[in-house]
Amino acid sequence: MKKRLHKWRLIALLGIVGLVLSGCGEPFLSALKPAGNVAQSQYDLLILSTLIMVLVIIVVVILFVVVLLRFRRKEGDETIPKQIEGSHKLEIIWTVIPILLLIVLAVPTVVTTFDLADTKAMDKKDKDGKTKDALVVNVRANLYWWEFEYPDLGVVTSQDLVVPTDQKVYFNLTASDVKHSFWVPAAGGKMDTNTDGVNQFFLEFDSKKAEDSNNLFYGKCAELCGPSHALMDFKVVTKSKSDFEAWTKDMKSAKEPTVTGDLAKQGEDVFNQSCIGCHAVTPNDSRPEAARQAPNLATFGEREKVAGVLDHTEQNVKNWIKDPEKYKPGNTMTGTYGELSDSQINALAAYLLQLKVEGK
Template sequence: MKDRLTKWRLLSVFAVLTLVLSGCGEPFLSALTPAGEVAQIQYDLMILSTVIMIAVIIAVTVIFVIAITRFRRKKGEENKIPKQVEGSHLLEIIWTVIPIILLLILAVPTVTATFHLADVKEMDKKPNKDGVRDALVVNVRASLYWWEFEYPDYKVITSQDLVVPTDQKVYFNLIASDVKHSFWIPAAGGKLDTNTDNVNKFWLTFDSQKSEEAGNLFYGKCAELCGPSHALMDFKVETKSQDDFKQWLNAMQTAKEVTPTDTAAAEGQKIFEQSCLSCHAVSPQDARPEQARLAPNLATFGERARIAGVLEHNEEELKNWIRDPEKYKPGNKMTNTYKQLNEQELDQLAAYLMSLKVEDK
């Protein structure tokens, strides 16, 4: 009996902790805090389905309570046969029509939203004479365990950091380079699988007011179990006004290769070219074919918010990552693919990588 009480106490504690922890976290990291049209549509559908389910539960509970109180067996009436309703046409119509009505209430907006969210014909329109479409298209490529974002009309590539304009539809082509992943930005909507054998397409919007409230920063992640470091496959989403976004694109298109003036960074560049350049690139105009892009583009590495998507952005954490990437992201493809560096070389390489910037922030 004592052991049973202990188990119930533990269960109660875990239940309370689950309830408390469900309210923790930063704003706009949850699908319950929509920051765009797609997320708002999905949120409204969740609320609608939840209301219907609660209404059904309440109705069934009320009927159950009435049945066990009003129609319970009473003393002296053990042999009394209650009124029989079997075969009642009225009751059969009621319990057939009501579920149909509830199903229609849920199905009609769901199907309407599905077709609306699947409308990507704008991204298939031909580009103008400059090779640019009216629709902003981003090619997303997922790899173990990082993300690449290509703006094909502008010949610009970034990794780990997705930059998007507010109050404008952003269309995505999704594909994976190794195993199945899933692209998800909780506050903006999604999620959609990235497969190796076909391209999935969809669109998102980012509300300017909600973006400002969130500090123009959202986070996305992989939502499909893809390996030992699945939980660490995150990326940053930076939102900009449409004018600022155009300026950012222009800066990326005209960015020149960084020439370090610091002695340590200059030595680090030599180390990078010897040990890292075969996989990584340091120019946002990465002209290599997709098959040759084996690792994240580092053109804006010095501007990032995180190292490898999960560590604080500073030289010490960068050196920790280079020393032992397997410790921080088990199963990643960087492990054992370069020669080990001594502490001086690590300092020089870290200095060079931190100098890689397109915008002076």
């Protein structure tokens, strides 16, 4: 009796722990709070399939309880209940009902799948080879950072994806090293980024939902890609159409950064000697993709995170430069440059924190 009671207590404890853990997590990483048409369509399918499954479970449980109570054998009763084997009526019922449920689920699923796979707008080009009526972003996943290139605008950013609201944004997804997966939970389902092909899809951000989220969403890598997979985050900033056009203008017209102060100027020299081979400091970077081996740092001074994971403080910038392996194991920056002295790190941090796009 005590052993049984102990088992039930253990089961109850595990149930409570599971319930508590199900409520953990960050609200801005929830797929259950859709912020656009794509996410809403997928959410509606999720609710439909869940309702069908719950309905089936309820019916099965009710039938089970009825049979258990009504037809259980009583002591001394040798009566055999009426057998229904071969009943055409019942066989038709329990065959037709699942078929109808599958149709109810399959039709909207197939329709939505084809709608969300429609990227024909990306193929319509003007005489200059630019996409005519669609905003296209080339997403390139790397160990462990993200690059966002706006090919028709001549703009490249890293870690921060900037998109307009109430408009479809089309994506070309690739990877530089291993397979990753691009996922903005609030905007829509994930899609793999491969090294040997390009995947395409679109997302759309609702302006009202974006306003409720302070025009800020977060994305992650959803494919196990290495020791720092869980740290491969990026930020999504949403803007109105007019604000996005203003942002685009600032980014396209940005010039080489000009820093002030002796320490920052010393840091610029250190950067040009140690970092410029991989990093760029202008968003209108015209180098080919193969030459862009590290995140674009043009807007580094405006970011909210260092390396996507640390709070954007001067000390954290220094910590990252000194020992990136400590914060993102397996990152490609580790071991790619010589040892810097503390004074060089201080100067480099001062320089990086002044990297901002003019006009903002």
